[in-house]
Amino acid sequence: MKKISRRDFLAASGMMAGAAMLPGGVASAADKKKDDRVVLSGKAGPTLRFRADGKFKILQLTDTHYISSKPELSDPMIDDIRRYIEIEKPDLIIHTGDIIYTDYDIPSFEKILKPIAEAGIPFFITWGNHDHDFSPEMQKRVEKEPMNEGFPVPGLPGLSNFALPILPSAGGNKPAAMVYSFDSLDVAANSYKFDPQFSAERPEIPGSAWITREQIHWYEAVSEQTTRENGGVPVPSYSFFHIALPEFSEAYDYRWTRIIGEHYESSGRAQLNSGLYVSMLDHKDMVGVFCGHDHDINMIMDYKHGIKLVYGQVTGRSGAYCHLPESYGCRVIELTEGEREFDTWIRLYNGDTEYRVNSGKMVTDTHSGR
Numbered sequence: 340m341k342k343i344s345r346r347d348f349l350a351a352s353g354m355m356a357g358a359a360m361l362p363g364g365v366a367s368a369a370d371k372k373k374d375d376r377v378v379l380s381g382k383a384g385p386t387l388r389f390r391a392d393g394k395f396k397i398l399q400l401t402d403t404h405y406i407s408s409k410p411e412l413s414d415p416m417i418d419d420i421r422r423y424i425e426i427e428k429p430d431l432i433i434h435t436g437d438i439i440y441t442d443y444d445i446p447s448f449e450k451i452l453k454p455i456a457e458a459g460i461p462f463f464i465t466w467g468n469h470d471h472d473f474s475p476e477m478q479k480r481v482e483k484e485p486m487n488e489g490f491p492v493p494g495l496p497g498l499s500n501f502a503l504p505i506l507p508s509a510g511g512n513k514p515a516a517m518v519y520s521f522d523s524l525d526v527a528a529n530s531y532k533f534d535p536q537f538s539a540e541r542p543e544i545p546g547s548a549w550i551t552r553e554q555i556h557w558y559e560a561v562s563e564q565t566t567r568e569n570g571g572v573p574v575p576s577y578s579f580f581h582i583a584l585p586e587f588s589e590a591y592d593y594r595w596t597r598i599i600g601e602h603y604e605s606s607g608r609a610q611l612n613s614g615l616y617v618s619m620l621d622h623k624d625m626v627g628v629f630c631g632h633d634h635d636i637n638m639i640m641d642y643k644h645g646i647k648l649v650y651g652q653v654t655g656r657s658g659a660y661c662h663l664p665e666s667y668g669c670r671v672i673e674l675t676e677g678e679r680e681f682d683t684w685i686r687l688y689n690g691d692t693e694y695r696v697n698s699g700k701m702v703t704d705t706h707s708g709r
């Protein structure tokens with residue numbers, strides 16, 4: 340069989356830029372002379388930049404699961420989201436998926452989109468397994484919002500695959516940090532209207548899908564390009580997607596992992612290991628990986644290899660798959676320019692914060708659960 344190089348693969352899949360891109364997907368006159376830049380994003384969104392004080396705050400919402408038949412449970416989330424944004428004043432809002440529950444309708448999606456889109460703050464959505472029966476329609480809808488940052492790279496499985504540079508506080512276009520979104524696809528046995536674009540590579544295998552090798556090859560190409568353009572120094576990078584990698588479970592089972600937070604269910608993590616974590620280790624840029632999907636887990640884990648593995652805090656109060664009473668809110672991640680550690684905490688619906696920690700100072704295991 341003829342061996343296909345990564346370069347051939349990227350060219351064939353459309354990931355090599357026909358219209359070359361600056362970080363953030365902005366075409367420039369200089370770059371138009373080149374034809375081999377990797378596409379970071381399907382289209383430029385608002386520019387992300389560290390604040391003058393060198394900070395950049397991300398607010399992670401996850402698993403809102405709006406249920407239209409239970410508005411008395413679901414509607415309070417809309418005010419919750421507005422309140423989290425008002426209190427934290429983030430620079431970027433990320434929803435890591437499962438916007439809706441099982442009543443697949445755009446109006447339910449709109450209920451959750453509204454407080455996010457109206458905040459006037461850059462945001463993106465990385466789709467969850469509950470979203471994928473309607474995610475093409477919802478993606479088109481979200482792209483009409485002026486503060487949306489999520490424009491899929493063409494040619495990759497799923498939709499929410501893109502990389503966003505965070506530019507330096509002092510100005511200039513050389514990324515000081517990178518934020519990646521991957522589409523972690525669907526749950527093979529749980530599809531309402533099966534679409535191979537969102538299924539696993541092997542949909543006959545039940546359980547959660549996995550991020551595919553095509554997506555990993557794209558990440559590698561972006562990472563290598565970004566490192567090369569940073570004088571060979573990997574740029575601190577952060578990944579967001581819905582379904583945990585197998586390493587999340589392995590980290591939890593590994594006796595030396597330092598853990599802060601709660602673990603009250605077995606992870607519905609990817610069924611097979613397609614190698615993204617190893618690729619991230621090899622590329623030496625990834626600082627933290629952030630996911631949702633497991634509603635009764637909100638841990639941050641300092642695994643032995645240095646990449647922090649972090650769950651969001653379930654935002655949904657609809658009761659869908661949540662077993663911890665009064666445990667809903669969001670996760671806040673504060674980056675510091677030039678550093679490879681970050682501060683993070685959970686903001687609860689009642690205004691309290693918990694599990695506040697600097698990722699470089701996790702010296703004790705303070706988790707609860709089973």
Ligand SMILES: [Fe+2]
Nearest residue numbers: 402404437632
């Ligand atoms: Fe969920």
Ligand SMILES: [Fe+2]
Nearest residue numbers: 437467468632
């Ligand atoms: Fe999910």
